Amino acid sequence: MTERATLGVAVIGTGRMGADHVRRLHEVTSGARVVAVADVDAERAKAVAARVDGCTAHTDPAAALAAADVDAVLIASPGPAHEATLLAAFERDLPVLCEKPLTPDAASALRVLEAELRLGHRRVQVGFMRRYDPEYAKLKALLATGQLGRPLMLHNRHRNVASPPFFTSSMLISDSVAHEADVTRWLLGHEITAVTVLRPAPSANAPDGLRDPQFVVFETDGGALSDVEIFVNCGFGYQVQAEVVCERGTARIGDGHALVTNMAGRWGGTIAQDWTERFETAYDRQIQTWVDATRRGEVTGPSVWDGYAAAAVCEAGVRALEDGGRVEVELVERPAPYA
Ligand SMILES: NC(=O)C1=CN([C@@H]2O[C@H](COP(=O)(O)OP(=O)(O)OC[C@H]3O[C@@H](n4cnc5c(N)ncnc54)[C@H](O)[C@@H]3O)[C@@H](O)[C@H]2O)C=CC1
Numbered sequence: 332m333t334e335r336a337t338l339g340v341a342v343i344g345t346g347r348m349g350a351d352h353v354r355r356l357h358e359v360t361s362g363a364r365v366v367a368v369a370d371v372d373a374e375r376a377k378a379v380a381a382r383v384d385g386c387t388a389h390t391d392p393a394a395a396l397a398a399a400d401v402d403a404v405l406i407a408s409p410g411p412a413h414e415a416t417l418l419a420a421f422e423r424d425l426p427v428l429c430e431k432p433l434t435p436d437a438a439s440a441l442r443v444l445e446a447e448l449r450l451g452h453r454r455v456q457v458g459f460m461r462r463y464d465p466e467y468a469k470l471k472a473l474l475a476t477g478q479l480g481r482p483l484m485l486h487n488r489h490r491n492v493a494s495p496p497f498f499t500s501s502m503l504i505s506d507s508v509a510h511e512a513d514v515t516r517w518l519l520g521h522e523i524t525a526v527t528v529l530r531p532a533p534s535a536n537a538p539d540g541l542r543d544p545q546f547v548v549f550e551t552d553g554g555a556l557s558d559v560e561i562f563v564n565c566g567f568g569y570q571v572q573a574e575v576v577c578e579r580g581t582a583r584i585g586d587g588h589a590l591v592t593n594m595a596g597r598w599g600g601t602i603a604q605d606w607t608e609r610f611e612t613a614y615d616r617q618i619q620t621w622v623d624a625t626r627r628g629e630v631t632g633p634s635v636w637d638g639y640a641a642a643a644v645c646e647a648g649v650r651a652l653e654d655g656g657r658v659e660v661e662l663v664e665r666p667a668p669y670a
């Protein structure tokens with residue numbers, strides 16, 4: 332297959348992630364250039380477009396998709412806005428990298444899945460960037476060798492310094508634990524069948540009314556358990572850790588001990604303060620992989636099925652949080668193109 336020339340990308344949503352992805356595509360990624368951006372905030376779109384020669388600014392995502400030289404779309408608007416842009420991209424048969432979550436709930440994710448099936452070929456890579464993190468990739472590769480034996484349990488910790496003002500108790504699941512829903516499915520190769528959410532007394536440092544932290548337990552169809560401590564106002568740093576317990580051993584990532592210092596009677600290291608720092612390499616690799624695959628005419632990485640399954644798991648998790656108890660995850664049968 333002949334490789335496409337430089338990929339013209341439209342970036343939809345130029346907030347924190349969108350602006351960072353524009354910088355990444357412009358300065359880090361090879362084989363792509365940003366040709367159009369869109370944001371409902373016109374000033375923000377203009378300011379980000381001004382950083383790239385020849386990039387046009389729009390307030391309507393559809394106008395950005397229709398701009399000259401657009402070959403592909405990167406969606407970085409908030410989750411509830413993803414479906415409309417995905418469907419607009421499908422109308423033009425454009426390849427898409429869509430930030431997580433694919434959509435905020437299972438019904439809308441299923442509509443996207445059905446629309447992609449109607450196209451007759453995969454078009455979307457979902458932005459579950461942890462799959463491109465060197466530490467997670469090593470863990471996945473180790474599990475694949477079978478040396479450790481069958482995975483029995485996965486322990487995850489997901490801590491943010493502080494939550495943004497708009498964060499709700501259910502967003503701890505749908506916005507944050509969405510990553511562990513994907514990581515559990517991907518690392519173990521199992522589907523998640525049920526979710527239980529336990530709620531310790533909220534931290535005094537959490538905003539009033541926010542159930543933070545929470546303790547989530549996933550059951551899988553392979554008989555494993557995966558637990559997640561989600562704590563989005565831990566105050567001290569951005570920490571994402573995972574330990575797999577298998578029949579013949581354990582493996583753990585995320586201790587962040589790349590640099591250990593000894594000084595003034597103490598030893599230790601530093602802790603990342605946010606995801607852009609902790610997962611910088613993962614975002615770089617995710618986008619380079621997407622650009623390379625798209626230029627070859629291929630679609631790789633987390634699929635719309637993965638986005639739908641994570642959305643269904645999170646929806647069950649939000650119900651478990653609200654109602655207490657254990658909630659089963661309901662998935663449609665997996666269509667053959669996503670096997
Ligand atoms: N992979 C990861 O680790 C992370 C992923 N995300 C995801 O990235 C996406 C964006 O998140 P942030 O950049 O943090 O949010 P943000 O709020 O900083 O930026 C969102 C931008 O989209 C714009 N916008 C809103 N509705 C729009 C629409 N219909 N069309 C076009 N633009 C629209 C807003 O004006 C804003 O500029 C979300 O899906 C979020 O879940 C966010 C943080 C980390």
Ligand SMILES: O=C1[C@@H](O)[C@H](O)[C@@H](O)[C@H](O)[C@H]1O
Nearest residue numbers: 431491506507508510563606
């Ligand atoms: O995706 C992300 C945010 O949207 C979410 O709010 C954070 O909790 C996650 O750590 C980050 O990776």
